[in-house]
Amino acid sequence: MCLKAEQINENTKWQDLTEGLQIYEPATSKLFQTGEWRTETPVWNREKCRNCLLCVPYCPDSCILVKEDKRQEFDYDHCKGCGICAKVCPFGAIEMESPGE
Amino acid sequence: MPIKTRMSGNEAVAHAIKQINPDVMPAFPITPSTEIPQFVASMIANGEIDTEFIPVESEHSAMSAAMGASAAGARAVTATSSCGMALMWEVLYVAASSRLPIVMALVNRGLTGPLNINAEHSDSMGARDSGWIQIYAENNQEVYDNFLQAHRIAEHKDVRLPVMICQDGFITSHAVQNITLWEDQAIRDFVGEYQPEHYLLREDEAMAVGPYALSPYCMEAKKAQAEAMKRAKQVILDVADGFEKITGRHYGLFEEYRLEDAEYAVVAMGSVCGTVKDAVDAMREQGRKVGLLKLRVFRPFPGREIGAALRHCKAIAIMDRSESYSSQGGPLGAEVTAALYRAKASAETVNIMYGLSGRDVRVEEIRGIFEELEKLAAGEVSYPEYPYLGLRDGTEDLLNR
Amino acid sequence: MEQKAFQFREIQARQERLAPGHRMCAGCGGSIAVRNVLKALHPGDKAVVGNATGCLEVSTYMYPYTAYEDSYIHSAFENAGATLSGVETAYRVLKKKGKISSEYKFITFGGDGGTYDIGLQSLSGAMERGHDMVYVCYDNGAYMNTGTQRSSATPMYADTTTTPSGTVSQGKPQARKDLAGILAAHNIPYVGQTTFIGNMKDLYVKSERAIYTPGAAFLNVLAPCPRGWKYNAPDLMEICKLAVETCYWPLFEVIDGKWILNYKPSHKLPLEDFLRKQGRFQHLFQPGGEPFLQAFQEEVDRRWEELLARCGE
Numbered sequence: 099m100c101l102k103a104e105q106i107n108e109n110t111k112w113q114d115l116t117e118g119l120q121i122y123e124p125a126t127s128k129l130f131q132t133g134e135w136r137t138e139t140p141v142w143n144r145e146k147c148r149n150c151l152l153c154v155p156y157c158p159d160s161c162i163l164v165k166e167d168k169r170q171e172f173d174y175d176h177c178k179g180c181g182i183c184a185k186v187c188p189f190g191a192i193e194m195e196s197p198g199e
Numbered sequence: 200m201p202i203k204t205r206m207s208g209n210e211a212v213a214h215a216i217k218q219i220n221p222d223v224m225p226a227f228p229i230t231p232s233t234e235i236p237q238f239v240a241s242m243i244a245n246g247e248i249d250t251e252f253i254p255v256e257s258e259h260s261a262m263s264a265a266m267g268a269s270a271a272g273a274r275a276v277t278a279t280s281s282c283g284m285a286l287m288w289e290v291l292y293v294a295a296s297s298r299l300p301i302v303m304a305l306v307n308r309g310l311t312g313p314l315n316i317n318a319e320h321s322d323s324m325g326a327r328d329s330g331w332i333q334i335y336a337e338n339n340q341e342v343y344d345n346f347l348q349a350h351r352i353a354e355h356k357d358v359r360l361p362v363m364i365c366q367d368g369f370i371t372s373h374a375v376q377n378i379t380l381w382e383d384q385a386i387r388d389f390v391g392e393y394q395p396e397h398y399l400l401r402e403d404e405a406m407a408v409g410p411y412a413l414s415p416y417c418m419e420a421k422k423a424q425a426e427a428m429k430r431a432k433q434v435i436l437d438v439a440d441g442f443e444k445i446t447g448r449h450y451g452l453f454e455e456y457r458l459e460d461a462e463y464a465v466v467a468m469g470s471v472c473g474t475v476k477d478a479v480d481a482m483r484e485q486g487r488k489v490g491l492l493k494l495r496v497f498r499p500f501p502g503r504e505i506g507a508a509l510r511h512c513k514a515i516a517i518m519d520r521s522e523s524y525s526s527q528g529g530p531l532g533a534e535v536t537a538a539l540y541r542a543k544a545s546a547e548t549v550n551i552m553y554g555l556s557g558r559d560v561r562v563e564e565i566r567g568i569f570e571e572l573e574k575l576a577a578g579e580v581s582y583p584e585y586p587y588l589g590l591r592d593g594t595e596d597l598l599n600r
Numbered sequence: 601m602e603q604k605a606f607q608f609r610e611i612q613a614r615q616e617r618l619a620p621g622h623r624m625c626a627g628c629g630g631s632i633a634v635r636n637v638l639k640a641l642h643p644g645d646k647a648v649v650g651n652a653t654g655c656l657e658v659s660t661y662m663y664p665y666t667a668y669e670d671s672y673i674h675s676a677f678e679n680a681g682a683t684l685s686g687v688e689t690a691y692r693v694l695k696k697k698g699k700i701s702s703e704y705k706f707i708t709f710g711g712d713g714g715t716y717d718i719g720l721q722s723l724s725g726a727m728e729r730g731h732d733m734v735y736v737c738y739d740n741g742a743y744m745n746t747g748t749q750r751s752s753a754t755p756m757y758a759d760t761t762t763t764p765s766g767t768v769s770q771g772k773p774q775a776r777k778d779l780a781g782i783l784a785a786h787n788i789p790y791v792g793q794t795t796f797i798g799n800m801k802d803l804y805v806k807s808e809r810a811i812y813t814p815g816a817a818f819l820n821v822l823a824p825c826p827r828g829w830k831y832n833a834p835d836l837m838e839i840c841k842l843a844v845e846t847c848y849w850p851l852f853e854v855i856d857g858k859w860i861l862n863y864k865p866s867h868k869l870p871l872e873d874f875l876r877k878q879g880r881f882q883h884l885f886q887p888g889g890e891p892f893l894q895a896f897q898e899e900v901d902r903r904w905e906e907l908l909a910r911c912g913e
Contacts, residue, residue, distance in 0.1 A: 176620030256725030267686025
């Protein structure tokens, strides 16, 4: 019986799916890359950033990580490019870029 | 050690719950099952069991809370009837597809309408496709015995499906009859501790229950659930064997009562089977070859076994206590007839609607049915439709045409 | 209750309990609510998360992808309260029987459809029975999962797919149900109403209080939906601020029956400022819309005054 989410896909046999379609691991959604949805991309300007972290709680996709009290690069695997962070930033340190730019 | 006493069907369930000492029981009162949560609440109030009773505000919440408790790793039971189970309907399916081994005492009562509180199988028959195992009882003894076996069946790794233990409202639930109980320790040893593999509160594992599943997964998940239901048949028999070793009482998927050489048979479930047995005994004394197939397990449906058991009969009356409004008869009629067809049986059949909303059934009426079966086999009568037993239709006919 | 001081930076560094990769729309307020409520769990504490059917459910646990770090259960649309009450009860029994030793918290999420409407009975039952759990409503003011049908949380005059504005219609005729008031009437130890303001202190403090107050707690979080409200998704913070500054969405708590106003705007902004940003109210800004704007303003004023009186302000 295959139990790991990463081994389960649309070709998995019925015998191998988890019982009752339960999952026995945390946070398997990380395996799904919602970054592909993005039409505009937030770009972090480290020079303008004052590390106030205000953008962090406003991200609907938990894509702005904090390590040792410091903001990290965007998680582009999952960022959907909603643009909330750019608007929230008091210092103009996040700009939204379209593919053409 | 057997303990001989007297109890009603509801008391028998409550006593079984006391011996099992389940973890959680959410329930909402509805006639005729109300006594069961009352008895359990009293036991809790007097410190006789550790069960937590959840006095929910509806049956929908009763089944939802049972689902939550079961997924969390607790042994969960509930009790209901009729419209109460109808209100649970949605969650019955969710509980089964989530593979949660909840046990429910169902005291069968007709669904409204008209509003009525008496015995009928329309509640459980309506839920026959919900994915629950359904086990029916003829009397209080069987209710007790079935309930004691339910957790073992539901929790078995080959099954992991919820089970409803059915008894007829009032006729069984409220009538006090002799019963043989067994001592607590023997029962607890038989039922055993619940040790689920995965559960929400497992401290070293995060678990997710109840996903949205896209189409590529649903059909496969349903197949897995259907296979578990098929496997339940053997598990039910194995658990019954274990139960027989302790108590000496034998249970199968159905009971064959003087059926071996019977030419005319009645197929029925629930309390009416006692009445049928009386009729069979009386007619056997006259040398008539009549018998009964008393179905105990309706889900999973033992179609192959039923076909084999009835194959030799000349005429069969299939008794339904639930109108399906299909214009073809009741659910038992449909499924038993299909089983006979697959068994290449040549018996004539008639599907009889009886006992709706608690309508009484008398031994003489069952004898009358056997007599009709003899005529049916001889080609003297025919029943192109499904007759009602004891219906006022302005004729003297036992079965209306 | 053990409540820690609000330390913004420490909180942001905590482990995410709502993982990325869920399928909520870009800019969804619901996921911001869930993330921040769950961040109020103290690091190391265990939780079981419940969920009513809705956007959140179909997006955060689409097989085989769960977005939750903690154990999670979804059963149906209208039974999130009852389902989690079963989990919580199981916890108490298993603890009593010595089968588990860890401390768990129980938090369930529902949209306004699952909370104000179809799940109100189940919620009421769970709260009245006093289970040690938090029910969080992420209120986006319509049935967004099925395509923006009106709910009893939908503000008056909003254009929804079942109360469309048209030549003879100004959108939803009725005003919003006062759910926090209904929950307060259950006499539970904690009720809070909040949204996304500033550095989210209000949301954090209320979430923590709700989670760590023994007994039943309810939290109502205004969670803008860019699609349903028809506003520019990046403007979320501004929309929430306007909801509060116009007193459309006051911030308050009811602790052990005592009503407490958490914020009183020094200059209450006209409701129009909040409505104008949203497409669902655009018909009110067409010629002939003035009386409806006025009626809506009066409704907001009346409720605000009522709240001030309840809070002894």
